[in-house]
Amino acid sequence: MKKKSQSLISVCLLFILVLGFSFPSSAQSKNQKELALKALRHQDYQQVIAICQLELQKNPRDYDFNFLLARAEAYQGHWNKALEIIEFLLQLYPHNLDLLLFQARLLGWQGNYQQAQEKFREILQLEPDNLSAWLGLVDLAIWQRQTQKALHLCQKLQTRFPEESQIYFKLAQIYYHQGSLKYARQFIQKALNLNPNNKEYQQFLALTVADLRLEYEFRYSFELIAFNDQRTPYQTHRFTLELGLPRHKGAFLFIGEETRRFERNDTSVGGELYYVLRPGTYTHVDFRLSSPAVHFPRSSYHAEIYQSIFRQGEISLGFRRYNFKHNSSLVFTGSAGIYWGRFFSFLRYFFNQEKEGTHWAWFTQTRMYFAPKNFLFLGVGGGARPFRVMTLEDWQTQESFLVLGGLNWLLGKRLHLLGQFTFRQDKGGIKRYTFFAGLGYKF
Numbered sequence: 001m002k003k004k005s006q007s008l009i010s011v012c013l014l015f016i017l018v019l020g021f022s023f024p025s026s027a028q029s030k031n032q033k034e035l036a037l038k039a040l041r042h043q044d045y046q047q048v049i050a051i052c053q054l055e056l057q058k059n060p061r062d063y064d065f066n067f068l069l070a071r072a073e074a075y076q077g078h079w080n081k082a083l084e085i086i087e088f089l090l091q092l093y094p095h096n097l098d099l100l101l102f103q104a105r106l107l108g109w110q111g112n113y114q115q116a117q118e119k120f121r122e123i124l125q126l127e128p129d130n131l132s133a134w135l136g137l138v139d140l141a142i143w144q145r146q147t148q149k150a151l152h153l154c155q156k157l158q159t160r161f162p163e164e165s166q167i168y169f170k171l172a173q174i175y176y177h178q179g180s181l182k183y184a185r186q187f188i189q190k191a192l193n194l195n196p197n198n199k200e201y202q203q204f205l206a207l208t209v210a211d212l213r214l215e216y217e218f219r220y221s222f223e224l225i226a227f228n229d230q231r232t233p234y235q236t237h238r239f240t241l242e243l244g245l246p247r248h249k250g251a252f253l254f255i256g257e258e259t260r261r262f263e264r265n266d267t268s269v270g271g272e273l274y275y276v277l278r279p280g281t282y283t284h285v286d287f288r289l290s291s292p293a294v295h296f297p298r299s300s301y302h303a304e305i306y307q308s309i310f311r312q313g314e315i316s317l318g319f320r321r322y323n324f325k326h327n328s329s330l331v332f333t334g335s336a337g338i339y340w341g342r343f344f345s346f347l348r349y350f351f352n353q354e355k356e357g358t359h360w361a362w363f364t365q366t367r368m369y370f371a372p373k374n375f376l377f378l379g380v381g382g383g384a385r386p387f388r389v390m391t392l393e394d395w396q397t398q399e400s401f402l403v404l405g406g407l408n409w410l411l412g413k414r415l416h417l418l419g420q421f422t423f424r425q426d427k428g429g430i431k432r433y434t435f436f437a438g439l440g441y442k443f
Contacts, residue, residue, distance in 0.1 A: 036068045040075075048072035061092060070102065079110050097123060101132050111341035113140050131161060138170050142177075145280070145308055145339070150174055165194035169201060176208060184208045215244040217416060221438030228431040234261045240440075250274040250282065259295055259391065266295040266391075280308035284318070295391040297322045304333065312339040314346070324392055342369045350383070359384035371410070378405045399427035406436070416440030 032051055039047040052069035056062060066089050074082035086103045093099060104119035117140055123133040134157055141150035151174055157167045172188035175181075185208045192201045218241055225234040238257040245251060253272040258265060270288035277283060283305045290296035304318025313336070320331040329352055337346030343366060350361040361383030367375045382401045406420030418438035425431050 033064055033068070036065070040068060040072060043075070045072040045076050063089065063093070067098070067102075074102075074106055074109070079106050082106055083110075095126065097127060097130065100126075101130075101136065104133070104136055108136065108140055108143065113144055116140055129160075131157070131164060131166065135166060135170060142174065144312060147174060147178065147280075163194060165191040165198065165201070168194070169204070172204060172208070176204075181208050215442060217242040217440045217442045219416065219418075219438050219440035221418065221436065223434060223436045226433045226435075232263070234259065236260075238438075242440075245275070249276050255288075261295055261391070261393070264294050266290060266292065268296040270300075277305075282306050293325055295393070297324045297392070297395075299323045313337065314339075322395060324395065329395070343367065344369065344375075352384070374409050376405075376407050379403070401425050404434075414442050416442065 032055055036048050036051045039045075039051070048068055049072050052065045052072070055065045056069070059065075066085055070082040070085035070089075073079075073085070083103065083106050086099055086106065090096070090099050090103070100119060100123050104116045104123065107113075107116035107119060117137065120133045120136045120140070123130055127133075134153070138150050138153050138157075141147075141153060151171070154167055154171045154174070157164070158171070161167060168187045168191035172184045172186075172191065175187065176184035185205065188201060188205045188208060192198065192205060195201060219239070221238045221240070223234075223236040223238070225236075227233070236257060236259040238255065240256075241254045243252045243254075251274050254269075255271060256267070256269045258267045268288050268290040270286070273283075273285045275283050275285075283303070285304075286300075286302035288296070288300045290298055300323065301321045302318065304316050306314055306316040308314050315334070315336050317334045318332075320333060322329055322331070331350055331352040333348065333350050335346050335348040337344060345364070345366040347362065347364045350359075350363075352359050361381065363379060363381030365377055365379035367377045369375045380403050384399060402422055402424035404420060404422040407417070409417045411417055416439070418436070418440070420434070420436040422434040422436075423431070424434070
């Protein structure tokens with residue numbers, strides 16, 4: 001009997017010791033999760049990753065820390081890493097809707113729209129009223145510039161979920177990007193009526209009201225062209241006043257410039273119009289006048305129309321007319337471009353026919369976007385005048401090859417920075433190096 005009592009006491013003591021170690025460990029794990037969630041809310045992704053990696057060394061299959069790690073990686077743009085983690089978790093929890101939703105989102109952010117759509121559809125088969133999956137399909141349509149499809153989906157959801165503020169927020173976003181500020185304000189106000197304390201909705205309402213004000217920008221730019229021969233570098237100064245049009249319909253630019261080449265100055269004045277005719281269709285019109293027209297053409301005109309096609313494409317057709325003192329010429333031009341995730345690439349051609357024959361040129365460029373107006377670009381071209389003709393010397397160059405790169409960047413809310421470097425080799429071996437820099441101020 002005594003031996004049995006001692007054995008029972010030993011078992012109880014062992015149980016107490018196990019509980020004593022497990023409770024602090026569990027409490028510590030919970031505390032670390034709270035710290036990671038707090039860091040995620042404050043966008044301190046490196047701290048989230050550090051906490052999660054440390055905890056996952058103890059338990060590699062932990063759901064919460066794996067999911068937190070995937071989100072932190074994804075919000076830094078490391079989508080492949082995030083997808084690997086989510087796919088690992090889906091092996092453990094194959095029908096977890098949170099995981100499936102995040103996987104679909106990641107595929108959409110990567111630009112794999114078809115796969116993302118299939119994943120959202122799979123979720124809706126499991127749960128037909130899953131609003132997050134429906135809104136995911138709306139986002140896919142918006143990202144692919146399928147505005148009518150996005151609107152149609154939202155209208156169906158509005159009937160199905162009349163009290164869900166997120167649907168009205170999506171409608172407000174769609175109309176805002178179309179330039180229909182009146183409808184955007186109406187729908188964001190409906191969203192706020194349903195969820196009055198949502199800060200994101202409040203900020204968006206303020207944005208639609210702010211956009212009632214027209215935006216202006218004054219820019220100065222300087223261009224220097226150096227050569228591999230003994231000539232003095234060319235210099236060009238340009239002043240631009242850009243006036244935004246109401247309802248995001250485009251912009252009108254007043255432009256004045258002066259160039260100095262071969263110890264002679266020349267000036268040019270003119271304007272450019274960018275105007276949205278309808279969603280997916282816009283036009284670009286440019287005219288210039290020059291006096292004394294030593295280098296610049298006496299007058300030049302450019303008109304081109306752009307049209308979105310399919311899901312991510314854009315094409316254009318237009319013409320350019322140059323009237324120099326002793327000759328004139330008409331150039332036909334066009335382009336084809338495609339949007340792919342954060343990238344936009346296009347190919348432009350030029351065709352002109354003169355007495356001595358037909359001339360072709362081509363130019364291609366790729367942009368990498370970091371924000372709607374912040375991007376880096378790289379381009380290459382060849383043929384007869386694979387660039388915008390500015391002076392008589394540009395026009396007389398029959399064959400050349402060029403490579404260029406640069407940036408267009410908004411610094412804060414007011415400053416606009418532009419920069420470009422171009423290397424060009426003309427037929428005959430002349431090499432030119434162009435440095436362009438501009439600074440604008442929005443008011």
